[in-house]
Amino acid sequence: MKKVIALVLSFIGIIVLFNGYNKNVQAEETKESMSSKIIRFHVLANSDSEEDQALKLKVRDQVLEYIAPKLKESKSKEQSRNILISEEENVRNICLKAIRDNGYDYGVNIQLNKQNFPVKTYGNIVLPQGEYEAYRILIGNGEGQNWWCVMFPPLCFVDISKGEPAYDENEKNMKEVLDDEEYNLVDGTKKEKDVTFGFKIVEIIKSFFS
Incomplete structure (x- = not known):
């Protein structure tokens, strides 16, 4: 009987490893496809001081108020990118004015490029590393903590007075750009509900000894 159990467990182990490998490969391909469809938005404070962090949010608010109407109707990543490029000087001036109006003389550096990021959560959306x-x-030295969201699809355009993500709108906008597999990868609510395959295997193994 013990030999039979050992053989069954070995067979299950092979299935788990094979299944896990295939899932990892598929998830990596889905992640690359998903990330290629997104433009993130980050505002980095000069430092982590309370004053610099508060200034960061004021700059964010002014930028979003200006750029939101221009990006909200964008139908593609390319269209959004072109808008951001064409509006760079106007955005820079808005940032500088917000900084000066609050009594600071920091400079502003605006970049549109590819960056590596860790796992980040925005409301019900979880973007993998x-x-x-x-x-x-x-802003200034850009050494403080950053505020971030997703510029395309347009998830940034929230109720600025609350500073909270619009969960229903997030889901709607992401689903318009991502396919089902890509959306499932970033759906934070789904991740909370999922029962992993590993737990099922544990239950099967336990059943042999019960």
Whole structure:
């Protein structure tokens, strides 16, 4: 009987390893496809001081108020990118004005390039670690914690007075750009509900000894 159990467990182990490998390969391909469809938005404060962090949010608010109407109707990543490029000087002036109005003389560096990012959560959206195109505004030294969201699809256009993600709109906008597999990868609510295959295997193994 013990030999039979050992053989069954070995067979299950092979299935788990094979299944896990295939899932990892598929997930990596899905992640690359998903990340290629997104433009992230980051605003980096001069430092982590309370004053610099508060200034960062004021700059963010002014930028989003200006750029939101221009990007909200964008139908593609390329269209959004072109808008951001064409509006760079206007955005820079808005940032500088917000900084000056609050009594600071920091410079502003605006970048649109690819960056590696760790796992980040925005409301019900979880973006995995990886390389993404990002629109980045660095205030002063740009050494403080950043505020971030997704510029395309347009997830940034929230109720600025609350500063909270619009969950229903997030889902709608992401699904318009991502396919089902890509959306499932970033759906934070789905991740909370999923029962992993590993737990099922544990239950099967336990059943042999019960």
